[in-house]
Amino acid sequence: MLTxxxxxxxxxxxxxxxxEEPIIPTRVAEYLGVTSPSVLDMxxxxxxxGLVRYSGSARGQGKGRIHGRHRKGISLTPKGNRAAKxxxxxHRLSERFLTDVLGLDxxxxxxxxxKLEHVISPEVEERLAEMLGNPETCPHGHPIxxxxxxxxxxxxxxxxxxxxxxxEKGCIARVDEEEPKxxxxxxxLGMLPDVDIxxxxxxxxxxxxxxxxxxxQYALGREVAxxxxxxxxxxxxxxxxxxxxxxxxxxxxxxxxTA
Amino acid sequence: xxxxRLEEVEKIRRKAEYIFALAGNPNVGKSTIFNxxxxxxxxxxxxxxxxxxxxxAMTELDGHKIGIVDLPGTYALGAVSEDQLAARRGVLQGKPxxxxxxxxxxxxxxxxxxxxxxxxxxxxxxAALNLxxxxxxxxxxxDVELLSEILGVPVVPTVGVRGDGLDELMxxxxxxxxxxxxxxxxxxxYAMDIESRVRRLMELxxxxxxxxxxxxxxxxxxxxxxxxxxxxVSAVRDELGGxxxxxxxxxxxxxxxxxxxxxxxxxxxxxxxxxAGSIADNVQERGExxxxxxxxxxxxxTTSFKTGIPILLVIMAVIFVAIFWGGGQLAELFxxxxxxxxxxxxxxxxxxxxxxxxxxxxxxxxxxxxxxVLEIALPYLxxxxxxxxxxxxxxxxxxxxxxxxxxxxxxxxxxxAVIPIISAAGCNVPAVMGTRVLSTRRERIIASFLIVLVPxxxxxxxxxxxxxxxxxxxxxxxxxLIVLVLVISAGIILNKIVPGESAGLVMEMFxxxxxxxxxxxxxxxxxxxxxxxxAAPLIIVGSFILGLLYESGWILKLTGPLKPLMEGWLGIPxxxxxxxxxxxxxxELALALLLxxxxxxxxxxxxxxxxxEFMTKGQIFTFALVNTIYIPCVATLAVLWKELGTRDxxxxxxxxxxxxxxxxxxxxxVIVLL
Numbered sequence: 013m014l015t016x017x018x019x020x021x022x023x024x025x026x027x028x029x030x031x032e033e034p035i036i037p038t039r040v041a042e043y044l045g046v047t048s049p050s051v052l053d054m055x056x057x058x059x060x061x062g063l064v065r066y067s068g069s070a071r072g073q074g075k076g077r078i079h080g081r082h083r084k085g086i087s088l089t090p091k092g093n094r095a096a097k098x099x100x101x102x103h104r105l106s107e108r109f110l111t112d113v114l115g116l117d118x119x120x121x122x123x124x125x126x127k128l129e130h131v132i133s134p135e136v137e138e139r140l141a142e143m144l145g146n147p148e149t150c151p152h153g154h155p156i157x158x159x160x161x162x163x164x165x166x167x168x169x170x171x172x173x174x175x176x177x178x179x180e181k182g183c184i185a186r187v188d189e190e191e192p193k194x195x196x197x198x199x200x201l202g203m204l205p206d207v208d209i210x211x212x213x214x215x216x217x218x219x220x221x222x223x224x225x226x227x228x229q230y231a232l233g234r235e236v237a238x239x240x241x242x243x244x245x246x247x248x249x250x251x252x253x254x255x256x257x258x259x260x261x262x263x264x265x266x267x268x269x270t271a
Numbered sequence: 272x273x274x275x276r277l278e279e280v281e282k283i284r285r286k287a288e289y290i291f292a293l294a295g296n297p298n299v300g301k302s303t304i305f306n307x308x309x310x311x312x313x314x315x316x317x318x319x320x321x322x323x324x325x326x327x328a329m330t331e332l333d334g335h336k337i338g339i340v341d342l343p344g345t346y347a348l349g350a351v352s353e354d355q356l357a358a359r360r361g362v363l364q365g366k367p368x369x370x371x372x373x374x375x376x377x378x379x380x381x382x383x384x385x386x387x388x389x390x391x392x393x394x395x396x397x398a399a400l401n402l403x404x405x406x407x408x409x410x411x412x413x414d415v416e417l418l419s420e421i422l423g424v425p426v427v428p429t430v431g432v433r434g435d436g437l438d439e440l441m442x443x444x445x446x447x448x449x450x451x452x453x454x455x456x457x458x459x460x461y462a463m464d465i466e467s468r469v470r471r472l473m474e475l476x477x478x479x480x481x482x483x484x485x486x487x488x489x490x491x492x493x494x495x496x497x498x499x500x501x502x503x504v505s506a507v508r509d510e511l512g513g514x515x516x517x518x519x520x521x522x523x524x525x526x527x528x529x530x531x532x533x534x535x536x537x538x539x540x541x542x543x544x545x546x547a548g549s550i551a552d553n554v555q556e557r558g559e560x561x562x563x564x565x566x567x568x569x570x571x572x573t574t575s576f577k578t579g580i581p582i583l584l585v586i587m588a589v590i591f592v593a594i595f596w597g598g599g600q601l602a603e604l605f606x607x608x609x610x611x612x613x614x615x616x617x618x619x620x621x622x623x624x625x626x627x628x629x630x631x632x633x634x635x636x637x638x639x640x641x642x643x644v645l646e647i648a649l650p651y652l653x654x655x656x657x658x659x660x661x662x663x664x665x666x667x668x669x670x671x672x673x674x675x676x677x678x679x680x681x682x683x684x685x686x687x688a689v690i691p692i693i694s695a696a697g698c699n700v701p702a703v704m705g706t707r708v709l710s711t712r713r714e715r716i717i718a719s720f721l722i723v724l725v726p727x728x729x730x731x732x733x734x735x736x737x738x739x740x741x742x743x744x745x746x747x748x749x750x751x752l753i754v755l756v757l758v759i760s761a762g763i764i765l766n767k768i769v770p771g772e773s774a775g776l777v778m779e780m781f782x783x784x785x786x787x788x789x790x791x792x793x794x795x796x797x798x799x800x801x802x803x804x805x806a807a808p809l810i811i812v813g814s815f816i817l818g819l820l821y822e823s824g825w826i827l828k829l830t831g832p833l834k835p836l837m838e839g840w841l842g843i844p845x846x847x848x849x850x851x852x853x854x855x856x857x858x859e860l861a862l863a864l865l866l867x868x869x870x871x872x873x874x875x876x877x878x879x880x881x882x883x884e885f886m887t888k889g890q891i892f893t894f895a896l897v898n899t900i901y902i903p904c905v906a907t908l909a910v911l912w913k914e915l916g917t918r919d920x921x922x923x924x925x926x927x928x929x930x931x932x933x934x935x936x937x938x939x940x941v942i943v944l945l
Contacts, residue, residue: 045525193351193710197777199540200347200355202381205533215576219677220686220776222574226548227378231673233685233776 026096034085063092097161103129104150174237182242280365287338295373297344300431305341353707369395376406383547393488398426410558418554423458461542496520498536566783573670601650636818643863651732660794664786682762685776695725699907713771729858742888842939889942901931
């Protein structure tokens, strides 16, 4: 029998694994707001239950070597994945119930659902889904796995920037967080998730890339480009309130001008 | 946090009524504007990171004395790279009365980010919208008044190279400085939830912290804490007793992360970019269709691999030929002029006026020293400096950085390091300072070591003026090959042994600009001036001292201990060894003194042809090789020490001396065997 705590870890691991596999323990610690030793402690317990696999340190030892996608870390076993999905399903179904039926706001619904997910039995789960009309998403728009654990999601292909060809356009999905300084530096240049990026030139033999972001071109070394993950197509609507904010500024000004 | 004041800034503060800081992204023409305003000669170039330390100067406007601080170009004021830190220190510790932010009109959105950050910090700001001419040419029109209205700060359109608008800029700045209020009113706000959390933290800051470091506004400190700025977080926690506050700020940052799925620092950066982007959209209009300019198309050729590499090779060949041939032609011209009109008449003049004595003879050595400066050093330097200025000003070095990135990885560096290494061929001193654009210490150590091995213009003058001229161009070329192999193998070895990590290349690429003739000539003159004012007097005094030693016979006592090393190991005359040691002051001294020595050592022979009678071709080669490799000069040693500390600078210096002696000995051995 899993404890509530273990279930919470499973859920966190599942969410993190959607972003990147395998997961490094510090990411989990950061995500749950706990210390790294307690993460490791729990990971070993989950490992004992056959729910996760954990292989060694996630950091390479080589100097400035590119680790590519062969890094070590935590990953969910199929059994763990299945258990996590059930939890996610229960959480999201509860959220739907709390908002649609009981009329709670999203924030409280999320908090309550965190508690409910651990006590819902398979039977209640089934009835809940039935009553709600087998919803596909939670109130926040995240997909709800069906009872077999399948998630309907337009499978988006996420690949590192360095795998793009010349003249290919994409959108930054995320930047590896292992190097906060790099992340911060790229952020100050405007290379943030959900920003469009265009590859202009790829130097052969593992050379650098020439990319265009906004009006500016940057040279990015291959090892830097391997840490920037992109997906196809343009920026999703709704994030980074560019246009909206601009109008806000202008309106304020106009009002001030007439006052 | 110790509130250190920047010593240099304090020095000019005593004299100045106001201090203005110049800030801006790299390569927006900040140094050009600084030079225009202050009449100073700071080097400028078309690549990022030319200014890596604070430049200071005084200027006067309407009877007010104003100190100007030129901050390093930077994209942001974070704590993630040396240039950002330097700019930040300049603002926080330098405490300017206001900041003049220079914006590139061609790339307003990205440039506004820094300005917003200054406003967040609570600095009074005046903005210069620079490079207006280029923007207009590419069809970008900016509503300057609207921009100024939205930002709530004065904005002045400028063209730095022509000096347009700078007068108005300074007057606006002065007006603001005279009427200064405490903190500017922020013209923007972040998303509601971020804003309300900042306010929550702000209230805590106001309650708990009495003396906010650097007199920042509570809002500024709150934002820095949410951004998890290491410096401020540790200062508040450890020195201001704000453990509670930090716990709270961590909680708030975590809340933001939970809501947005991103770290608070990133969300704030995103907000700033969003605001900057929408402001730029509001005030700028772009022409519908722009044909890529000639510069843009050429630029594409130089960065594309198939065309870029051949272009690079051709350019390198052209440079070598220009220096060798052009410099040689000029040298002959100068030599003829010198001998006919100045050198010989003065020489005989001295003798007839003062008679023959140790003193008059030594004076004649000094005159020969002047001749050596004119005949050898100056012509080669002149040609080289013009080429270097062209390379820097056109922006071609950016393309080189891009092309060589892959290769530089083998040396433990990345493409960006190639710029200081190439500019080291001008002078090692600014090149070593230029390594600050590299983000890790490991990279800076490797780059500095390689820079020191790159022959600077002074050593080029020696190679050209001695080896190419007397031993033939093939040997000069061989010398370059040896140095090239040395630099590469040193890099490969250092990559293996220097501990630490190397970062990757992230560099903004700038399209070509047509080099401005005025700026190229100015830069050439600035560099030559340095040579004429500092090196030439040294050479003349050095020649005089050597003359005194020689004429008085002291020289034998001094060269005695050098004999085994110089004659035995390197196979060159011991007096030539003395020239090598003098060259520690300035590398040109080696050749100048050698020529003077030769002219005096063999009586009756004129300066031009004498060297070959004093030393063989092989000896000249060995001499120049040792001179090229051993620790560059006292100025480079000083800057190494300043940048890397005692231990690493000593290790680098000692290694170069050992390398020089080893290779010199090897060269002697080969010559003997042949």
